[in-house]
Amino acid sequence: MQDRTKLAKKPADRYFEFQAVMGLTKHMGGLKATDVLAGLCRIGEGKFILDVGCGPGRTACYLAKVYGCRVMGIDLSESMVELARDRAAKEGVADKVTFCTADAMKLPFEEATFDAVIGESVLAFIDDKPRTLSELKRVTKEDGSIGFNECAWIKMPPQQLIQYISDVLGAAFLTPDGWRDLWVAAGLKEVSARSYKVRILEQWRSELKELEINEMFGAWRRFIGLLFRSPECRRWARKTLSMPRNIFALFKYFGYGIYVGRK
Numbered sequence: 001m002q003d004r005t006k007l008a009k010k011p012a013d014r015y016f017e018f019q020a021v022m023g024l025t026k027h028m029g030g031l032k033a034t035d036v037l038a039g040l041c042r043i044g045e046g047k048f049i050l051d052v053g054c055g056p057g058r059t060a061c062y063l064a065k066v067y068g069c070r071v072m073g074i075d076l077s078e079s080m081v082e083l084a085r086d087r088a089a090k091e092g093v094a095d096k097v098t099f100c101t102a103d104a105m106k107l108p109f110e111e112a113t114f115d116a117v118i119g120e121s122v123l124a125f126i127d128d129k130p131r132t133l134s135e136l137k138r139v140t141k142e143d144g145s146i147g148f149n150e151c152a153w154i155k156m157p158p159q160q161l162i163q164y165i166s167d168v169l170g171a172a173f174l175t176p177d178g179w180r181d182l183w184v185a186a187g188l189k190e191v192s193a194r195s196y197k198v199r200i201l202e203q204w205r206s207e208l209k210e211l212e213i214n215e216m217f218g219a220w221r222r223f224i225g226l227l228f229r230s231p232e233c234r235r236w237a238r239k240t241l242s243m244p245r246n247i248f249a250l251f252k253y254f255g256y257g258i259y260v261g262r263k
């Protein structure tokens with residue numbers, strides 16, 4: 001597995017590096033939100049889906065198993081792609097799900113390849129969102145869907161909280177209107193935007209339910225190992241722990257949304 005420690009430059013790189021080592025990523029709302037996204041994007045048998053920023057492949061395998069579609073998962077991180085391939089083999093869906101390393105801004109696919117392009121908690125980490133959407137649109141079939149579940153500021157928080165998120169995660173969340181405007185500006189039709197508040201206990205409960213206990217212990221063991229090995233990651237962890245005083249107010253402002261449009 002490639003060691004991303006030496007490549008890490010931006011806060012998001014370090015965050016994803018932790019996630020790749022742990023083999024865990026997340027999006028708000030868990031698989032319940034994935035079901036809403038799948039419904040809005042008309043995902044079903046016979047469809048070919050692109051999962052952008054697929055992480056360790058949980059959603060891609062879930063969609064193939066539950067909805068009977070074929071899925072191509074792409075991620076910038078080679079380690080994530082390796083984890084995703086292992087998962088597809090373990091879950092017996094390797095004939096329906098394939099993965100490759102690729103950048104959402106420059107996809108290695110022909111025009112109009114996919115019936116739907118989806119992503120969960122990915123665009124917030126990409127600086128040039130309009131350019132990325134235009135690339136996603138290129139690979140979507142006519143009348144196909146582009147649907148994302150992305151974190152959003154339901155209400156704008158104090159600058160200090162925005163800065164903290166940017167410093168530790170490298171993420172720039174938009175407001176629900178900001179996300180919607182992005183979909184409209186990309187020339188997508190029938191744009192729908194649904195917003196949700198994050199209820200932290202519910203979120204933790206769904207994350208625990210979706211994980212196997214040995215998966216979780218293995219993840220934490222690898223996480224602690226990485227902290228020992230990498231001074232850069234220790235610095236990042238220290239920064240993450242030095243939270244602003246008003247951190248607990250975060251959930252007054254923080255939510256997520258499901259944004260869908262048709263090409």
Ligand SMILES: C[S@@+](CC[C@H](N)C(=O)[O-])C[C@H]1O[C@@H](n2cnc3c(N)ncnc32)[C@H](O)[C@@H]1O
Nearest residue numbers: 025026027053054055075076077103104120121
């Ligand atoms: C927060 S994780 C979410 C992963 C997964 N979608 C989930 O819901 O668990 C974001 C993922 O997006 C990937 N990513 C970030 N920027 C990307 C880009 N430009 N192209 C492809 N993948 C990207 C990261 O490597 C990471 O695996």
